[in-house]
Amino acid sequence: MKNTRTLELLVGLFVAAGLAALFMLAMSVSNLASYGGDDGYVIKARFDNIGGLKVRSPVAASGVRIGRVTDIQYDLEGFEALVSMSIDPQYNVFPIDSSASILTSGLLGEQYIGIEPGAEEEFLVEGSEIDITQSALVLEQIIGQFLYSKADE
Amino acid sequence: MVNHLLDRIQGLGRSTMNSAARLGRANVFLMSVFAGLSGMLVRPGLLIKQLFSVGVQTLIIILVAGLFVGMVMALQAYYALVDFGAEDSVSVMVVLSLLRELGPVITALLFAGRAGSALTAEIGLMKATEQLSGMEMMAVNPIERVVAPRFLAGIVSMPMLAAIFSAVGVLGGYLVAVELLGLDSGAFWSQAQAKVELYEDLGNGMIKSLVFGFVVAWIAVFEGYDCIPTSEGLGQATTRTVVYSSLAILALDFVLTALMFGK
Known part of the structure; x- marks a missing residue:
């Protein structure tokens, strides 16, 4: 031993x-x-269709991750999806007329929210809502529209 | 004819009752081991000695196995993913499978074979050579003195070994993916960081390994303590430790996975 x-x-x-x-x-x-993001401010946006967006999906501006999706609900008043996202506190100067769209990284990649800054002097703060949104692209709808437009010709 | 049938039914009843009695003894034994754990506070040296033979001596097999499992995982994941141009996700696949499944499960299986069988043999031989009764004769509680340190050492060692296994596996995967297959090393780490959750994946994997450690240590010390004190009985007990532990690990792994990730 x-x-x-x-x-x-x-x-x-x-x-x-x-x-x-x-x-x-x-x-x-x-x-x-990449934690430490819990002290960010929460903003909301309404979408007609969120596609494959999930809680904890990234929120990005110009491709840089600035926050995460924290909550996804279905809003019965407007019959829309209500998405809450937490934005890291150092990115606190997004104009109030910024727009949010649901994008896909790569051909088969995960979906994320892309924020496009607007031009207003006022900034998004805790609880603000983004008015200009663009839904996720759903492949079936695009094909459907394409077929309709072909049929019209 | 009827007598023959009755004999069969009696045999079935006896084996059922024997199994039930064994299960009961195992539970009573576990309780007395818990009670014996307090003795560790007085003699931490006993625990350290067992941590050495249970943990440190299992380290080599864990290191080698982890390295090769990680390397093989990376090769296979690359083969499957390169068709889709998604070979940068090799790290995600390697890290997630190591943290969630392979790390805890393979470590526990190796642990049962390397440390569990040794525990059973050691305690069983002590019983066969009447060292345990000797201790009782000298008013030393053998459960507190012999069994509890080994049990606790098993529980403490398992999460450590599983963490080391996973870490070495990730390094092995990195070696193959970056050095051998030429993937980008930045993408390797960032893909993993983007997909792996601290609590969800690493935390649940550690909980798994803790549960496995508990079960393997329990089975090993009980089989040793409960064995028939002959050379044949000792052999059977050692075999049972490995077989029961392995089955318990795999079955529990399914249950835990369903509870943790099965939403």
């Missing part, structure tokens, strides 16, 4: 290695680094 010092040293190294592995997994492969 090894003496106590070596034994405790090896066990200490083992536990340290376990914790280091956990730390490495948390930092380098999980989304811990």
